[in-house]
């Protein structure tokens with residue numbers, strides 16, 4: 001373990017900087033805000049119970065290029081440890097993998113896997129992903145550096161962290177290690193088990209999009225379906241209202257002149273809408289607003305649930321006056337901007353580009369540049385609305401999204417398509433062939449269509465939780481959680497019990 005900066009408050013400080021007005025993808029801001037809520041509840045927990053309850057922060061010295069032994073450069077990777085429940089050296093270890101953002105102390109204190117630790121007497125370790133949060137190599141985010149950012153590098157880090165922390169913490173060689181993660185990190189958890197079964201006994205992969213896809217048009221198919229789901233406050237009328245709100249936005253954009261200027265002020269578009277590319281930015285942000293309400297439905301810190309969004313879009317309907325969906329969308333935009341502390345919902349394409357080109361890590365705080373790089377070189381995941389039944393604007397189209405890879409990194413469209421195909425052949429897409437993996441998804445989450453939602457034989461199980469949004473199973477329990485979510489979390493617990501029993505009967509002896 002290398003000594004590192006004692007920046008315990010790092011993630012909170014970083015988050016507060018992100019409240020600025022710099023352009024960043026709306027979905028990623030929402031994600032950070034939800035994480036901030038969880039972190040602040042850990043902070044208040046520790047204020048209540050004293051510093052003893054705080055997790056320990058540590059730093060591992062990792063090779064920058066794990067695939068080239070003659071390259072001696074290294075970087076410091078941050079991790080968190082909660083050993084309060086770990087009863088003996090041969091108890092289980094829950095390794096919570098970070099994804100495309102910072103990983104704070106909440107990762108080992110709250111929600112899954114931490115909430116499972118007391119009953120299963122597990123050691124909980126959180127490992128931040130290289131190039132995100134405070135685990136950014138010296139030299140920042142230049143192209144020369146970003147060569148060392150990929151899921152394969154991240155998996156190499158998992159292996160070396162697994163070996164180093166075993167020694168450091170005197171973990172018994174018979175202890176089963178179980179990986180956890182949500183979203184991209186959920187894919188990493190499954191892939192870690194797939195590629196290194198001798199080191200990692202099992203994995204719980206939450207909302208893991210294991211199939212890479214260039215044109216992710218099915219994202220908006222699920223968003224559209226979820227807007228009609230009565231279980232979460234949607235209805236066919238709500239989807240129709242969303243559709244007519246978008247149609248009206250497009251109509252007002254076409255009208256130009258004073259109408260367009262009014263729309264700009266009403267929806268919080270900070271850039272002039274005279275330019276087509278800025279109109280696309282606005283439509284993209286509005287889609288992310290609706291997509292975000294679905295993706296993070298019901299979660300603490302999310303500014304708008306599906307029920308609230310539908311309430312705004314259909315306001316006036318209950319008392320017999322005609323609803324005004326455009327007005328509702330406008331209100332929704334204000335709610336989201338206010339909640340995120342942003343004065344703009346969308347920025348100019350030029351500003352967005354300039355921000356994505358910044359190679360100093362602290363400025364592009366939410367990791368937009370790094371994640372864009374990973375989508376351009378591994379995953380795609382570009383959300384489009386090309387299907388004629390898609391209720392939103394058909395803009396932004398795929399080419400304008402792919403253009404970002406070219407403009408920011410000089411990567412061609414054909415190289416991206418190739419990279420996406422390569423990722424699927426390397427990991428196996430939706431049939432990864434791993435054992436001891438539990439895939440957990442929510443059926444209203446737009447990402448579940450890229451995950452595994454049906455058991456693939458006896459040792460790969462799948463749980464599809466009705467009415468649950470993205471990674472909801474990992475969030476701290478709340479009284480407002482639905483019965484199906486509660487049941488889903490119980491199934492995860494039971495699966496872990498089964499695995500840990502199996503591990504006891506057939507001890508893994510990693511010879512390292």
Ligand SMILES: *[C@@H]1O[C@H](CO)[C@@H](O)[C@H](O)[C@H]1NC(C)=O
Pocket residue numbers: 068069070071072
């Ligand atoms: C490996 O690292 C050495 C030392 O930095 C460097 O000279 C060499 O080009 C690297 N090889 C590859 C394949 O990157």
Ligand SMILES: *[C@@H]1O[C@H](CO)[C@@H](O)[C@H](O)[C@H]1NC(C)=O
Pocket residue numbers: 089090170172
């Ligand atoms: C490591 O754990 C073993 C039990 O697994 C124990 O016998 C030994 O004393 C421990 N060593 C240290 C340095 O804590």
Ligand SMILES: *[C@@H]1O[C@H](CO)[C@@H](O)[C@H](O)[C@H]1NC(C)=O
Pocket residue numbers: 315316319321
């Ligand atoms: C119906 O409700 C809307 C929104 O709450 C309000 O603006 C409108 O004045 C109401 N109309 C009547 C007739 O009460």
